[in-house]
Amino acid sequence: MKNDIVHEVEQYFTQKRDNDLVKETLEGKEASFAKLVSLYKKRVEAVGMGFFRNKTDTEDFVQDVFLKTYTNISTFRGESLFSTWLTRIAYTTAINIKNRRKEYEPLSDENLIPSQSVTPEEDEMRRITVDAVHEAVKELPERYAICLDLYFFYDIPYEEVAVITGLPVNTIKSHIFRAKKILRSKLKDFT
Amino acid sequence: MEQKCEHYMDEFLMLDKGQKLPFDLTLHILFCSKCRSEIRALSKAEEAAGRPLQIPVPVTDDSITLVMKKIDPSYSPRKYQVPLLQWIVAGVVMIIALCSFGFYTSSSSSRALLVAFYLVFAFAVTAYCLVFVGTNLDFFVKKISTTRSRQNCLQS
Numbered sequence: 278m279k280n281d282i283v284h285e286v287e288q289y290f291t292q293k294r295d296n297d298l299v300k301e302t303l304e305g306k307e308a309s310f311a312k313l314v315s316l317y318k319k320r321v322e323a324v325g326m327g328f329f330r331n332k333t334d335t336e337d338f339v340q341d342v343f344l345k346t347y348t349n350i351s352t353f354r355g356e357s358l359f360s361t362w363l364t365r366i367a368y369t370t371a372i373n374i375k376n377r378r379k380e381y382e383p384l385s386d387e388n389l390i391p392s393q394s395v396t397p398e399e400d401e402m403r404r405i406t407v408d409a410v411h412e413a414v415k416e417l418p419e420r421y422a423i424c425l426d427l428y429f430f431y432d433i434p435y436e437e438v439a440v441i442t443g444l445p446v447n448t449i450k451s452h453i454f455r456a457k458k459i460l461r462s463k464l465k466d467f468t
Numbered sequence: 469m470e471q472k473c474e475h476y477m478d479e480f481l482m483l484d485k486g487q488k489l490p491f492d493l494t495l496h497i498l499f500c501s502k503c504r505s506e507i508r509a510l511s512k513a514e515e516a517a518g519r520p521l522q523i524p525v526p527v528t529d530d531s532i533t534l535v536m537k538k539i540d541p542s543y544s545p546r547k548y549q550v551p552l553l554q555w556i557v558a559g560v561v562m563i564i565a566l567c568s569f570g571f572y573t574s575s576s577s578s579r580a581l582l583v584a585f586y587l588v589f590a591f592a593v594t595a596y597c598l599v600f601v602g603t604n605l606d607f608f609v610k611k612i613s614t615t616r617s618r619q620n621c622l623q624s
Contacts, residue, residue: 284485284486285486288486307536307539307540307543308527310536310539311527311532311536311543311545312527314525314532314535314536315524315525315526315527315529315532316524318524318525318531318532318535319520319521319522319523319524319525320521323521336531339531339535340534340535340538343535343538343539344535344538344539347539398512399512399515399516399519400516402509402512402513402516402517403513403516403517403519403520405513406513406514406516406517407517410517428485429514429517429518430517430518430520430521431518431521432485432518432521432522433485434484434485434486435484435485436484450482454481454482457481457510458481460510460513461477461481461506461510464506464509464510464513
């Protein structure tokens, strides 16, 4: 976990930036919405890959999600983070496309997230985390797999994972706790 | 001690992203190097796992234009850049100002004033260079990689 103060400051600036971009989009500045797309495209793409497992469907899905986001942007009231709101739209859109069958397959299964780590050590840490999440997911009911992905790979806190998935926060917490325990044991060599 | 460490590590693992460390846990990791290094590794691993999806796609990327075109078919990515000519003009103006200041004040002004003005100029030149390189980073990266690939071609 990052230093709490650094995390809070980061979150404050992220929220301010996103709210400003939303406000500018509502004023008709398309470039501001393009900036939002650039910031969160990878995240939406990852949700798409989790559900569709192929590039063509994922590209269509990404376009649908952002079109929906643009059309409904006036309903964003800033009560949650923009990223949470967007991920929720992506999640529900994917479920609706899949005829309400929650067929999400965890990203850790095939390691669909491209590695863009700064150092080899970071790369190794990421690989271990993917392994740990993969191991934890195997013991979970299918619908909870996305919770672990959202927490570890999308960097979304418990409460917001609950908002996105509509699953109880305490259950999410306990599953993530289990995954963290596995991660801890896998990281023994690093300590 | 081992049991105590387990208790504190569990307490840490229960924490959410960005949640404050409880006082007792802070106190414990202050004196327990084993837990401290475990916590450091866990934090690093979590950070590393979340990083790839946080890297933005360049606004000028084709995939962004495709999305934006679906929203508004007339959309075209605008990339605001100060033209190179304006940079050159600004640079030349700065050099002329620096030389003429030196020429006119070398005999008459006090030493303290001269030092102050030269410091201001030094700051201005540094800022100019930083902004120039910063805003044209893309150009330099492309230039360097083109030169490198050309050298590689020549070598092979």
